[in-house]
Amino acid sequence: MALTHRPFEIFFGTGGVGKTTLATARPVQLAGEGKRVLLMTIDPAKRLKDLLGLSDAQAGMVVAISRFGDLPPFAAPLDVLLMSAPHTIQRMAESSGVPELARNRIVEVLARPNGGMNEILALIELDLRFTAGNYDCVVLDTPPGPHFLDFLEGLDKIRAFFDARFVEIFASLGRKVVEVAPTKGLAGRLVGKVVGAGVQKLLSYLEKVTGAAFVEDFLQALQVIYRARGAFLRGLEMEKRLTAKDASHWFLVTSVEQGKVSEALAIRRDAVALAPQGVTLAVNKCLSPVLADWAPTGDGARLKAAWLAKEHALLDGARAGFAGVLAFPEIFTASPLDHVEALAEGWKKHGND
Amino acid sequence: MTASPQRLYIITGKGGVGKTVVSLAFTRWLRQQGHDATHVTFGHHRLRDQSSPNRERPLAAWKDVPRWELDLEESAEGYIQKKLGSGLAAKWIVRTAFFRALVNMMPGFSYVIFLGRLLQTMQDHPQRIMVLDAPASGHALAMLEATANFREIFGAGAVFDDTQKMLTKLYDPTYTGLRILALPTQMAMQEAAELREAVAGIAPFDARITLNQSLESWESALAEAPAPLQAKLAMEREVRSGAGDLPALPFSAATDPEELWRDLGPAVAGLV
Numbered sequence: 001m002a003l004t005h006r007p008f009e010i011f012f013g014t015g016g017v018g019k020t021t022l023a024t025a026r027p028v029q030l031a032g033e034g035k036r037v038l039l040m041t042i043d044p045a046k047r048l049k050d051l052l053g054l055s056d057a058q059a060g061m062v063v064a065i066s067r068f069g070d071l072p073p074f075a076a077p078l079d080v081l082l083m084s085a086p087h088t089i090q091r092m093a094e095s096s097g098v099p100e101l102a103r104n105r106i107v108e109v110l111a112r113p114n115g116g117m118n119e120i121l122a123l124i125e126l127d128l129r130f131t132a133g134n135y136d137c138v139v140l141d142t143p144p145g146p147h148f149l150d151f152l153e154g155l156d157k158i159r160a161f162f163d164a165r166f167v168e169i170f171a172s173l174g175r176k177v178v179e180v181a182p183t184k185g186l187a188g189r190l191v192g193k194v195v196g197a198g199v200q201k202l203l204s205y206l207e208k209v210t211g212a213a214f215v216e217d218f219l220q221a222l223q224v225i226y227r228a229r230g231a232f233l234r235g236l237e238m239e240k241r242l243t244a245k246d247a248s249h250w251f252l253v254t255s256v257e258q259g260k261v262s263e264a265l266a267i268r269r270d271a272v273a274l275a276p277q278g279v280t281l282a283v284n285k286c287l288s289p290v291l292a293d294w295a296p297t298g299d300g301a302r303l304k305a306a307w308l309a310k311e312h313a314l315l316d317g318a319r320a321g322f323a324g325v326l327a328f329p330e331i332f333t334a335s336p337l338d339h340v341e342a343l344a345e346g347w348k349k350h351g352n353d
Numbered sequence: 354m355t356a357s358p359q360r361l362y363i364i365t366g367k368g369g370v371g372k373t374v375v376s377l378a379f380t381r382w383l384r385q386q387g388h389d390a391t392h393v394t395f396g397h398h399r400l401r402d403q404s405s406p407n408r409e410r411p412l413a414a415w416k417d418v419p420r421w422e423l424d425l426e427e428s429a430e431g432y433i434q435k436k437l438g439s440g441l442a443a444k445w446i447v448r449t450a451f452f453r454a455l456v457n458m459m460p461g462f463s464y465v466i467f468l469g470r471l472l473q474t475m476q477d478h479p480q481r482i483m484v485l486d487a488p489a490s491g492h493a494l495a496m497l498e499a500t501a502n503f504r505e506i507f508g509a510g511a512v513f514d515d516t517q518k519m520l521t522k523l524y525d526p527t528y529t530g531l532r533i534l535a536l537p538t539q540m541a542m543q544e545a546a547e548l549r550e551a552v553a554g555i556a557p558f559d560a561r562i563t564l565n566q567s568l569e570s571w572e573s574a575l576a577e578a579p580a581p582l583q584a585k586l587a588m589e590r591e592v593r594s595g596a597g598d599l600p601a602l603p604f605s606a607a608t609d610p611e612e613l614w615r616d617l618g619p620a621v622a623g624l625v
Contacts, residue, residue: 014368016541109502257536257566258369290581299574306606332581334539334588 003326003351005030005037005137006249007130008242011282012142013253018284018343021336022253022328023141024051025343028068029351031078032344035136038062038079038129042122042142049082051336060087062129069337071344081129085111088121091128092231101228106221123235130241252322255284256311256330278323283314285330326350358625359530359559360475361522362484365493365548366534367541371565373411375534375602376486378614379621381418383482390482392420393471398463400426400453414610425463428470429456436511461499465516468500472519493531494551497523501555524556531560532624534602537567537589542596563624564593567601600624 011023020041027037049055054063064077086102089111093101101107110117122140130138225232242248287307296304315325328346331339364376376392383390410420426447434443446452456462475483487493500523504516522528531552535545545562552560568575568586575586593599600623607613 016367016369016536016544109505112498112502255369258367258371287582290579293579294577294582296574296577299571300578302606303571303574303604306604330581332584332588334591336540 003249003347005035006247007135007137008126008248009137009139009251010142010242010248011140011251011253014258017253017255017258018328018339019253020141021051021339022251022282022284022343023139025340026347027078027137027139028071028340029344029347030137030139031068031074031076032071034075036076036079036134038081038133038135038138040081040083040122040126040129040138040140042083042118042140051340052080054080054082056082058082060084062133069341071341079133079135081125083118083122083125085118085121088125088128092124092228096228096231098224098228100224104217104221104224106217107224110221120232120235123238124231127234127238127241250279251282251326252279253282253284254314256287256307256314257285280324280326281314281322282326282328283311284328286311286315286327287330289329359526359528360482361471361529362482362624363487363493363529363531364484364534364624365487365531366565367536367544370534370536370541371602372534373486374613374617375563375565375621375624376484377412377415377418378617379624380484381415381614382618382621383484383625384418385618388482389478389480390419390484392418393483393485394420394422395464395467395485395488396422396424398425399457400429400447412610412613415614423467423470425456425466428466432466432469432473461495461502464496464499465503465519468496468523469515469519472522475522494548497552497555497558520556524558526557526559529558531558533560533562534565535562537564537592537601539588539592542592546596562596562599564589564599564601566604568604569601570603 009026011019011026013019023041024039027039030037049058052065052068059082062079062081064079065074066077067073068078086108089107090102093099107117111121122142126138126140129135288311291304291308294300294304315327328343331342333339362376362379364372364379366372380390380392430443430447433446434440437443456466471483471485475481488496500516500520504513504520533545533548535541542562542564549560549562552558568589572586575583593601600620602620602623603616605613605616607616
């Protein structure tokens, strides 16, 4: 299976499977072949920074790496971006002329690593970087965990939030001046009134349980976000780009150590909507190459059988549901640098399949 | 009956490390010790208009273990009903597009709702021990931070008071025990240690690391194995010697649930 790069390569998976290492090895391989690549991570654990020798101080800025480990220097530097939500918000505040966006208390909390805005901000950052740079490939390493699909859901969040109904909310509340999209005729105005009345009721309940100060802060946050909506809506541009034909590779990473077929299949089902050309399963830490050299009896045979069963369950059972399956071997040293270099070799081999 | 020092056990770790199997085994073991223990998971973290397809039930053969999967909408409705004193208002609120978008926008909010429901139930059933099969590591941290974040957002009022009460219970090491499962590899241990440190930065949690999928008991089986496989055991031993005396749960080659229980059952006692 030829594995030419595509403009966007997204790595997702449940974490602890070597996703970040594999997602780092890919740009290392591509940069080694002279491609212009940007590697973006929104991984709060900052594992990538350790591998690439980057510091927290460089978060939010694109850093050019000219070589990796003992590999030959790259023909063109590999760009790396450790995403930083506050930096993205700051850029958005500037570009939309809404400085309050970067100062609002609630927005600040939401922009924290686990606050909930990360996926949306990642999409916006992805859009900003892609349009600014001139990359052959942008590799995105998504945050690990069962909710990594929040990344995909980020698009829905943007859409839902800036739904016309919220325009009505701002209009009906009659607070600071907000630009309102015109509603269509009598029906539109009636809907507007009903929605408006409903929201007033909701807010009055909210005031009872949270106190008026929170409601005030919250409404201000909504308004500030709304005024900066141009910057947010850019994130939606990404959807068109990501779903264009042959525009992206979606790699679901799992490992023999920790993989579960049922989980991989469930994730593929959810992801397939956004990746019409399909999801490729990348199975990391395969042991079969080494196990082939071993012919044990007794407990050894049980152990080998258990390991092989796990591997086969992933490679064979999941194969039917995926656009492709790539196997990567386990690396038996402790050095993350060794892992990246060996996996970059693995990518090269798959490129020649 | 062995004393159970805590009422709430939160089992966390990277995705795929074995949280579900271990948390189920631990719940089963607690019950065999005479405790009223339930295995708990959080349902989907977003409010959705259609119900989700039924998820696979791992180890369904362990029928004697009660399982409770919390429902986000039901939990939110229940809480709002308590606060406003009106079931009708609660029903209406959780169905508004605005509320749903709000909850879905902020995943932390769903954690607060789930935790609130869980802790409320624990208050109503003072004998019950809950074993929470938590979301994967990064999200366990999010779960713990979420409550503090929301308290900060709310600032004052009834919800603030409630989140404050929740935090007190969560942070009380005699009430809550956090068990971080990690594979016996250097990278996994490092991440577990980072999580433990991050958690210690929030509160004096009783947070302990337990290794899972240990190859230690397979030493003789690996004696004639190719060098790389022996290196796996060697690396595990290096990790363990560096980390002090950590409990370790064995890698199981079991092919059926009762065999798995024989392998794991005795070992999970160390989680208490």
